[in-house]
Amino acid sequence: MGSTLLSSRRIAHSILLALAVFLALGAGDDRRFDKLGHGLMCICGCNQVLLECNHVGCRDSDRMRNELTAALTSGSGSSDDTILQGFVQKYGMTVLAAPTTSGFNYVAWIIPFVALGLGIVFLVMVVRSWKSRPAPALADGIPSVHGSDLERFRQQARKETEL
Numbered sequence: 001m002g003s004t005l006l007s008s009r010r011i012a013h014s015i016l017l018a019l020a021v022f023l024a025l026g027a028g029d030d031r032r033f034d035k036l037g038h039g040l041m042c043i044c045g046c047n048q049v050l051l052e053c054n055h056v057g058c059r060d061s062d063r064m065r066n067e068l069t070a071a072l073t074s075g076s077g078s079s080d081d082t083i084l085q086g087f088v089q090k091y092g093m094t095v096l097a098a099p100t101t102s103g104f105n106y107v108a109w110i111i112p113f114v115a116l117g118l119g120i121v122f123l124v125m126v127v128r129s130w131k132s133r134p135a136p137a138l139a140d141g142i143p144s145v146h147g148s149d150l151e152r153f154r155q156q157a158r159k160e161t162e163l
Contacts, residue, residue: 032072036080039097040064040087049097064091 037051044060046053050068053061064087071083078086087095099105135144145153 032080033068036068036072036083037065039084040068040095041097043091043095 034051038049040050042048042050042053042058042061042064044053044055044058046055046058048054050061050064055061067087068083071078071086084096099108101109
């Protein structure tokens with residue numbers, strides 16, 4: 001009786017292990033599909049990511065999703081870059097959701113950061129020039145009044161305007 005219980009536990013553990021391995025293998029393909037699908041653009045003209053194309057009955061997105069699924073399930077073991085290059089060869093560079101980080105496309109990654117840096121430098125220079133600007137002079141060269149003199153003039157104005 002003890003050996004039957006031990007044997008049934010081993011069978012249960014083996015089934016659980018096989019189920020876990022089966023689910024883990026499938027989850028990897030789903031993650032790859034999501035990663036690659038979000039790296040591609042739909043070519044129907046909607047300017048949306050392939051997996052986010054919301055046109056009802058869009059033939060292009062359905063066809064491209066099927067091609068992506070076929071590329072992932074084929075036994076050739078293609079890398080992600082190889083699959084993306086296959087889409088680029090078939091549909092052109094516009095199928096990529098983000099420019100590559102090589103060659104002239106590298107400029108598309110650098111320019112926003114350079115523009116941001118130059119904008120910050122320009123903003124700092126403008127604020128400094130505003131701070132170093134002299135105080136505005138009143139008409140006819142009359143100096144502005146500050147502190148206790150200002151308070152004295154206010155009291156005098158109150159006294160003179162009382163009825």
